[in-house]
Structure formats: structure tokens, C-alpha cells
Amino acid sequence: MLGLRLIARTGAEIRRDVAAVKARDPAAQGVGTVQIVASWPGMHALLAHRVAHALYGAGARAAARLIAAVARSVTGIEIHPAAEIGDGFFVDHGMGVVVGETAEIGDNVTLYQGVTLGGTGFATGKRHPTVQDNVTIGSGAKLLGPITVGHGAKIGANTVVIHDVPPHATVVGNPGHPVRVEGRRPEGPDADWIHLPDPVAEAIKGLSSRIATLESTAHAPENGGRRSVDGADGSEQPDGRSNPAVGPSPAGG
Numbered sequence: 735m736l737g738l739r740l741i742a743r744t745g746a747e748i749r750r751d752v753a754a755v756k757a758r759d760p761a762a763q764g765v766g767t768v769q770i771v772a773s774w775p776g777m778h779a780l781l782a783h784r785v786a787h788a789l790y791g792a793g794a795r796a797a798a799r800l801i802a803a804v805a806r807s808v809t810g811i812e813i814h815p816a817a818e819i820g821d822g823f824f825v826d827h828g829m830g831v832v833v834g835e836t837a838e839i840g841d842n843v844t845l846y847q848g849v850t851l852g853g854t855g856f857a858t859g860k861r862h863p864t865v866q867d868n869v870t871i872g873s874g875a876k877l878l879g880p881i882t883v884g885h886g887a888k889i890g891a892n893t894v895v896i897h898d899v900p901p902h903a904t905v906v907g908n909p910g911h912p913v914r915v916e917g918r919r920p921e922g923p924d925a926d927w928i929h930l931p932d933p934v935a936e937a938i939k940g941l942s943s944r945i946a947t948l949e950s951t952a953h954a955p956e957n958g959g960r961r962s963v964d965g966a967d968g969s970e971q972p973d974g975r976s977n978p979a980v981g982p983s984p985a986g987g
């Protein structure tokens with residue numbers, strides 16, 4: 735009886751996993767269920783994780799770790815057996831994905847290759863992200879620490895996230911910052927991360943233009959038409975060294 739229930743539950747889980755692949759992977763359109771189960775690395779990693787997670791919960795931790803290690807070698811997807819993963823989880827492509835021990839993943843979450851749900855150091859306890867339902871995390875994104883990624887959020891490829899992400903936000907960049915929340919650009923004085931002022935560049939520009947003004951004043955005919963400031967005219971000095979020739983300001987701007 736228990737065996738039949740287990741088979742029925744496993745069958746239902748696999749059907750949901752295959753449905754997630756078909757819904758979210760354009761390359762899976764028109765591909766049969768058997769082929770998807772046999773050749774999608776995200777499916778293999780997820781199936782292996784289900785077994786490893788159950789064994790881990792039952793106290794068979796060595797066996798659980800062994801299964802996780804084999805799945806990692808085959809798929810390039812490393813999921814700690816203790817990680818909590820909801821329904822409809824889909825890892826596209828696989829390779830380089832790491833899901834840490836205390837990570838919690840809700841339903842219908844998609845990860846692309848190279849995603850890390852990791853810790854920030856050697857802290858113990860809850861130290862990995864919590865990802866709520868319907869979140870998509872782009873390739874190469876790093877989510878670090880016990881942060882929460884809200885429902886329906888999108889994390890851009892190569893984003894580094896170290897703070898909580900509000901629900902239905904799109905977060906990009908390093909450090910990750912919201913560029914859309916509920917479909918709208920965030921407003922307020924700190925909202926434009928892309929066009930922040932650069933005080934050092936502004937100061938260098940100011941100095942450069944001041945030098946140019948001084949040079950043109952020194953070269954003016956009313957000042958004797960000298961071609962140089964401080965003797966920088968290319969003529970020979972008494973010690974035999976030639977002065978540097980006058981040219982465009984190297985200060986740039």
C-alpha cells in the first residue's frame with residue numbers, strides 16, 4: 735500500500751517537473767516526456783535531490799551526500815541534500831549551479847546555468863537565500879547570504895544580490911539593484927543607479943580645463959607670445975636636457 739502511494743506520488747511529481755520544463759524551456763517544445771526525463775540535466779538533478787533529501791531527512795546522511803555528489807558529477811548541478819525545494823523547480827542547462835545547505839526554494843522557480851545560492855562566509859545556521867514562488871534567476875547570478883527574494887522577482891544574468899529583493903521586482907547589476915518594481919521604474923533620489931555622479935572624474939575635468947585656460951593665457955601675444963609655461967618649449971636647458979615639447983594636455987578630460 736505504502737509502495738503504491740510512493741509510486742503514485744513520484745509519478746505526479748515527475749509529471750509536474752516535465753510540465754515545468756515544457757512551459758519554461760523553448761527548446762523542449764514538441765519533445766516527448768520520456769526524452770525530457772532522459773536527457774534534461776535539470777530533471778536528473780531534481781530527481782536525485784528528491785531521493786537525497788528524503789534520505790537526509792531519514793538520517794541516512796552519508797548515502798544522501800553520495801547521491802548528491804554523483805548527481806553533481808553527472809549534471810554540474812550541486813544541490814545540498816538538506817536544501818528545501820518546492821514544486822515546479824526547473825534548472826535550465828545546469829552546469830555550475832550551486833544550491834547551499836540552508837537554501838529554501840518555493841514553487842515554480844527557474845534557475846539558469848551558473849547560479850549560486852550561497853553563503854557569504856563561514857557563518858553557521860541559516861546562511862543561504864530563501865527564494866519565494868515564481869522567481870527567475872538569470873545565468874551567472876550570485877545570491878549570497880540569508881536574504882529573501884520575493885514572489886515573482888526576476889534576477890538578471892550575472893547579478894550579485896546581497897540584500898532582500900522585493901516581490902515582483904527586476905534586479906540587475908553588481909551590486910544588484912531594482913530597475914523595475916511591479917513593472918514600474920523605482921522612483922526617488924537613490925533610484926537612478928546607472929547615472930550616479932562621479933566626483934573624482936568631475937574634479938579631474940575641472941583641473942584639466944583650468945590648465946588649458948592657463949596655457950592659452952600664457953601663449954597669448956600680450957604675454958610675449960611665449961610658447962611655454964615654465965620653460966616647457968622644447969629648447970635646451972643649461973644642463974643639456976631638453977624641455978618637454980608643448981602638446982595637448984595629458985590630463986585628458
Ligand SMILES: CC(C)(COP(=O)(O)OP(=O)(O)OC[C@H]1O[C@@H](n2cnc3c(N)ncnc32)[C@H](O)[C@@H]1OP(=O)(O)O)[C@@H](O)C(=O)NCCC(=O)NCCS
Nearest residue numbers: 827846871872873888889890891892904905906907913914
Ligand atoms: C533581468 C531580465 C529578467 C529582465 O527582463 P525584463 O523584465 O524583460 O526587463 P527589461 O529587459 O525591460 O530590463 C529592465 C532593465 O534592466 C536592464 N537589464 C536587463 N537585464 C540585465 C542584466 N542582466 N544586467 C544588467 N542590466 C540588465 C535593461 O537594460 C533595462 O534597463 P533600462 O531600465 O535602462 O531600460 C533579463 O534581462 C535577464 O537577464 N534574464 C536572464 C536570462 C538568462 O539568464 N538567460 C540564459 C539563457 S541560456
